[in-house]
Amino acid sequence: xxxxxxxxxxxxxxxxxxxxxxxxxxxxxxxxxxxxxxxxxxxxxxxxxxxxxxxxxxxxxxxxxxxxxxxxxxxxxxxxxxxxxxxxxxxxxxxxxxxxxxxxxxxxxxxxxxxxxxxxxxxxxxxxxxxxxxxxxxxxxxxxxxxxxxxxxxxxxxxxxxxxxxxxxxxxxxxxxxxxxxxxxxxxxxxxxxxxxxxxxxxxxxxxxxxxxxxxxxxxxxxxxxxxxxxxxxxxxxxxxxxxxxxxxxxxxxxxxxxxxxxxxxxxxxxxxxxxxxxxxxxxxxxxxxxxxxxxxxxxxxxxxxxxxxxxxxxxxxxxxxxxxxxxxxxxxxxxxxxxxxxxxxxxxxxxxxxxxxxxxxxxxxxxxxxxxxxxxxxxxxxxxxxxxxxxxxxxxxxxxxxxxxxxxxxxxxxxxxxxxxxxxxxxxxxxxxxxxxxxxxxxxxxxxxxxxxxxxxxxxxx
Amino acid sequence: xxxxxxxxxxxxxxxxxxxxxxxxxxxxxxxxxxxxxxxxxxxxxxxxxxxxxxxxxxxxxxxxxxxxxxxxxxxxxxxxxxxxxxxxxxxxxxxxxxxxxxxxxxxxxxxxxxxxxxxxxxxxxxxxxxxxxxxxxxxxxxxxxxxxxxxxxxxxxxxxxxxxxxxxxxxxxxxxxxxxxxxxxxxxxxxxxxxxxxxxxxxxxxxxxxxxxxxxxxxxxxxxxxxxxxxxxxxxxxxxxxxxxxxxxxxxxxxxxxxxxxxxxxxxxxxxxxxxxxxxxxxxxxxxxxxxxxxxxxxxxxxxxxxxxxxxxxxxxxxxxxxxxxxxxxxxxxxxxxxxxxxxxxxxxxxxxxxxxxxxxxxxxxxxxxxxxxxxxxxxxxxxxxxxxxxxxxxxxxxxxxxxxxxxxxxxxxxxxxxxxxxxxxxxxxxxxxxxxxxxxxxxxxxxxxxxxxxxxxxxxxx
Numbered sequence: 008x009x010x011x012x013x014x015x016x017x018x019x020x021x022x023x024x025x026x027x028x029x030x031x032x033x034x035x036x037x038x039x040x041x042x043x044x045x046x047x048x049x050x051x052x053x054x055x056x057x058x059x060x061x062x063x064x065x066x067x068x069x070x071x072x073x074x075x076x077x078x079x080x081x082x083x084x085x086x087x088x089x090x091x092x093x094x095x096x097x098x099x100x101x102x103x104x105x106x107x108x109x110x111x112x113x114x115x116x117x118x119x120x121x122x123x124x125x126x127x128x129x130x131x132x133x134x135x136x137x138x139x140x141x142x143x144x145x146x147x148x149x150x151x152x153x154x155x156x157x158x159x160x161x162x163x164x165x166x167x168x169x170x171x172x173x174x175x176x177x178x179x180x181x182x183x184x185x186x187x188x189x190x191x192x193x194x195x196x197x198x199x200x201x202x203x204x205x206x207x208x209x210x211x212x213x214x215x216x217x218x219x220x221x222x223x224x225x226x227x228x229x230x231x232x233x234x235x236x237x238x239x240x241x242x243x244x245x246x247x248x249x250x251x252x253x254x255x256x257x258x259x260x261x262x263x264x265x266x267x268x269x270x271x272x273x274x275x276x277x278x279x280x281x282x283x284x285x286x287x288x289x290x291x292x293x294x295x296x297x298x299x300x301x302x303x304x305x306x307x308x309x310x311x312x313x314x315x316x317x318x319x320x321x322x323x324x325x326x327x328x329x330x331x332x333x334x335x336x337x338x339x340x341x342x343x344x345x346x347x348x349x350x351x352x353x354x355x356x357x358x359x360x361x362x363x364x365x366x367x368x369x370x371x372x373x374x375x376x377x378x379x380x381x382x383x384x385x386x387x388x389x390x391x392x393x394x395x396x397x398x399x400x401x402x403x404x405x406x407x408x409x410x411x412x413x414x415x416x417x418x419x420x421x422x423x424x425x426x427x428x429x430x431x432x433x434x435x436x437x438x439x440x441x442x443x444x445x446x447x448x449x450x451x452x453x454x455x456x457x458x459x460x461x462x463x464x465x466x467x468x469x470x
Numbered sequence: 471x472x473x474x475x476x477x478x479x480x481x482x483x484x485x486x487x488x489x490x491x492x493x494x495x496x497x498x499x500x501x502x503x504x505x506x507x508x509x510x511x512x513x514x515x516x517x518x519x520x521x522x523x524x525x526x527x528x529x530x531x532x533x534x535x536x537x538x539x540x541x542x543x544x545x546x547x548x549x550x551x552x553x554x555x556x557x558x559x560x561x562x563x564x565x566x567x568x569x570x571x572x573x574x575x576x577x578x579x580x581x582x583x584x585x586x587x588x589x590x591x592x593x594x595x596x597x598x599x600x601x602x603x604x605x606x607x608x609x610x611x612x613x614x615x616x617x618x619x620x621x622x623x624x625x626x627x628x629x630x631x632x633x634x635x636x637x638x639x640x641x642x643x644x645x646x647x648x649x650x651x652x653x654x655x656x657x658x659x660x661x662x663x664x665x666x667x668x669x670x671x672x673x674x675x676x677x678x679x680x681x682x683x684x685x686x687x688x689x690x691x692x693x694x695x696x697x698x699x700x701x702x703x704x705x706x707x708x709x710x711x712x713x714x715x716x717x718x719x720x721x722x723x724x725x726x727x728x729x730x731x732x733x734x735x736x737x738x739x740x741x742x743x744x745x746x747x748x749x750x751x752x753x754x755x756x757x758x759x760x761x762x763x764x765x766x767x768x769x770x771x772x773x774x775x776x777x778x779x780x781x782x783x784x785x786x787x788x789x790x791x792x793x794x795x796x797x798x799x800x801x802x803x804x805x806x807x808x809x810x811x812x813x814x815x816x817x818x819x820x821x822x823x824x825x826x827x828x829x830x831x832x833x834x835x836x837x838x839x840x841x842x843x844x845x846x847x848x849x850x851x852x853x854x855x856x857x858x859x860x861x862x863x864x865x866x867x868x869x870x871x872x873x874x875x876x877x878x879x880x881x882x883x884x885x886x887x888x889x890x891x892x893x894x895x896x897x898x899x900x901x902x903x904x905x906x907x908x909x910x911x912x913x914x915x916x917x918x919x920x921x922x923x924x925x926x927x928x929x930x931x932x933x
Contacts, residue, residue, distance in 0.1 A: 015836045016911065019501055024932075026497045027497075029569055038482055038485070047585060049585050051581060052800065054586055054588075055589055057588060062829075064829055064831050065829040066826065067826055067827065071563075075570060078819070081586035081589075083576070085575045092642075099489075100480070102569070103492040103572070104492070105497050105569060107492060108767075109568035109767045110496045110500060110560075110565055112500045114555070114768055121628055122517045126517040126518055127541070133864075137524070138525070138542040150814070152813070154810065154811070161659055171664060172658070172663055174662055175637055177661075188788075189812060196624055198638025198660050199637055200634070200638075202636055296813075301477075304572045305814075334516050337513075337515065337518055340514075347616065347620070349615070349616045349652060350614035350615070350759075350768055351769070352613075352768040356541075360537075364529050366530070367527050368529075373478045447479065448479065
């Protein structure tokens with residue numbers, strides 16, 4: 008029970024005991040990761056029965072943390088055997104830093120409101136820009152790729168067909184048909200309209216075809232429409248294909264279009280393989296996700312851009328109650344004039360801690376390991392008589408399936424076995440299993456486990 | 471130094487030591503709060519010199535956490551003497567839960583990806599809806615009021631003048647001239663255009679005037695324009711004024727307009743004072759911020775809405791790689807079909823822990839204390855010969871100033887003294903000091919401190 012009723016105040020002793028108790032829970036959780044099922048044995052009915060309740064009038068005090076065990080047991084751990092979607096593995100130095108973020112409780116709106124946090128965010132932004140070979144870009148951290156892509160298109164729209172004041176008057180955007188769904192979602196939200204997104208056909212390696220891009224722009228201009236932006240993807244969400252950014256950039260420059268690169272999945276692999284990402288530095292804006300290929304726990308997205316004034320034209324408003332009473336160029340820095348959010352948490356602290364704790368070489372090595380694991384898995388699939396590779400492996404996503412079995416049933420079975428987690432996608436209507444390595448805990452043995460689990464699951468289902 | 475070079479892996483012993491070390495830092499920080507300056511003694515040049523560096527090739531290991539002290543010393547603590555903006559005081563039970571959020575590292579996209587987290591988020595959403603007297607509303611947690619207001623207007627736009635497919639074709643939105651700047655920002659982003667936002671005049675208590683709202687709508691219809699939504703504010707950001715929601719709702723219903731209530735600041739005070747918020751349950755959507763008046767650390771915003779199908783029409787896309795392989799109504803629940811984000815962190819866990827730890831009565835009492843503190847401060851200002859109240863106190867924001875001094879200079883001096891933190895605003899071009907109580911650590915003694923600090927600062931500046 009609580010010591011003081013009807014008060015939120017904790018004594019120093021209660022605070023200390025609280026932190027210690029939660030630290031013990033976190034330690035036990037991390038140490039339990041290797042033993043955990045990769046998907047919980049639960050159901051919708053069971054989670055609702057267990058976790059649906061009303062907010063009680065009286066507090067229950069520290070006993071509330073007893074609910075953590077049942078919650079963890081009904082959660083999908085992002086541990087050493089998780090290869091679903093594109094989801095980083097939650098590096099613990101970064102994760103523990105979230106306790107400090109919450110204790111400091113900074114509102115990183117501006118230098119004025121949060122001096123250290125603002126300077127640190129600008130510092131880690133420069134690290135991320137350097138890491139992908141684009142030194143000098145500005146930017147900010149955000150919730151993830153969807154927000155970063157939305158902001159990029161908002162900046163592009165305002166730069167090319169000003170709409171903030173009078174409303175959207177159209178504007179055509181180009182991307183490959185393998186684009187992430189956050190792009191059509193952003194087109195819809197921004198009032199540009201999904202129908203004004205042109206999905207350019209891809210080649211055999213699932214990369215946008217620049218000649219078809221050029222033709223589409225030319226056709227639209229001939230029809231009196233207004234092309235405004237091209238989106239290249241470096242690491243498509245399904246297969247990891249990397250669009251030919253250099254050729255696309257040349258077209259964008261010639262046509263005076265904004266070039267945004269969606270590198271949410273793949274961009275940070277430039278730290279290890281800069282040669283895969285030629286032309287990235289020609290982009291006007293780049294989305295990257297540190298909670299993907301820098302292994303940070305969510306959320307830690309990022310938008311980088313070349314022209315801060317373009318970002319300010321898209322996002323700046325005037326309001327006296329947030330007016331900065333300062334003329335100093337550092338002290339007058341304001342994030343909300345360059346991004347969607349006003350209240351912003353101190354996401355940069357976990358990057359600051361994690362990236363310096365381990366150093367750049369360790370992250371580069373982990374990315375190289377992921378790339379090697381994906382190649383190893385592709386090789387084992389090609390060598391296996393029952394399995395088939397469904398797409399080229401450009402980065403660390405491996406799309407494959409069983410030659411003879413219903414792969415959807417196989418995946419359900421594999422997930423239910425709880426020893427390894429894969430997700431799904433489709434190519435041309437064909438259901439595919441998908442293993443994606445953005446996991447600093449994965450090893451070559453993980454690759455063997457994926458193959459053996461797929462075969463075991465296949466043997467357990469009917470044809 | 472790190473024990474293993476070029477690897478991100480920590481041993482169990484390193485993980486345990488890491489958590490213990492960070493727990494010690496957090497404990498020491500919380501215990502130091504009462505002694506800390508309310509604004510750090512630093513400058514832009516100093517933070518840059520200290521915190522700008524490159525990302526080193528080799529890791530420095532646990533030594534990186536030695537940077538926390540200098541960071542904390544250059545941060546503005548949201549402690550017992552912070553009354554700036556509308557910023558909650560970072561309740562520690564909620565804050566420590568962020569360590570568990572990061573350890574679990576759930577991606578709360580859907581029940582399929584995160585069973586417990588999805589069920590818990592839906593549970594706490596029901597608590598928040600109940601708390602403000604709107605049982606049955608659906609919704610989701612988000613980064614803050616700016617995102618919640620943006621989502622609300624996106625839903626309203628799609629409901630009243632479908633634009634997702636073909637682009638924005640206009641649509642007029644109404645709000646009071648005291649509206650938060652996130653509303654014009656959302657108008658710009660959504661392609662509706664800031665010029666299509668009508669700022670309705672307010673009465674002496676700074677509340678929207680319903681007769682003027684009605685006239686503006688009628689005028690726009692007569693001009694062939696398309697009214698789509700009205701935004702009422704329950705707790706304006708400057709003075710805390712509460713628009714007359716019931717009368718506004720009647721107009722919105724009669725005119726078939728979407729009614730959004732921006733309750734980011736004040737909405738949750740309905741837990742303590744439901745009588746202030748008559749008509750709130752008539753809204754189609756409501757923004758509330760648990761990181762404001764439920765004292766949670768950032769970020770913890772929330773959008774509630776009546777019609778999940780309207781939210782889905784605004785946000786749903788189709789993509790095979792996130793297709794949910796499930797027909798069960800609970801297990802097929804998907805947040806990203808009803809909100810902007812795809813990747814979403816487990817914000818609900820901190821509410822789950824904090825709200826149950828303390829109980830509903832404790833939060834109600836804390837809100838009542840804030841309201842009482844604001845009234846006490848207003849009284850002391852009115853009684854003080856040198857001070858003047860600049861606006862009526864509707865909730866917990868108190869706008870005031872010195873009768874004879876330059877209040878901007880006075881505020882600079884007050885902040886530099888470092889004993890109490892206030893922010894600024896303006897009314898009719900007049901600079902005002904502003905104290906806002908959303909602080910569970912504040913007491914009646916805090917009110918005395920505000921008055922004495924303002925007078926002391928006034929005495930230190932030249933006329």
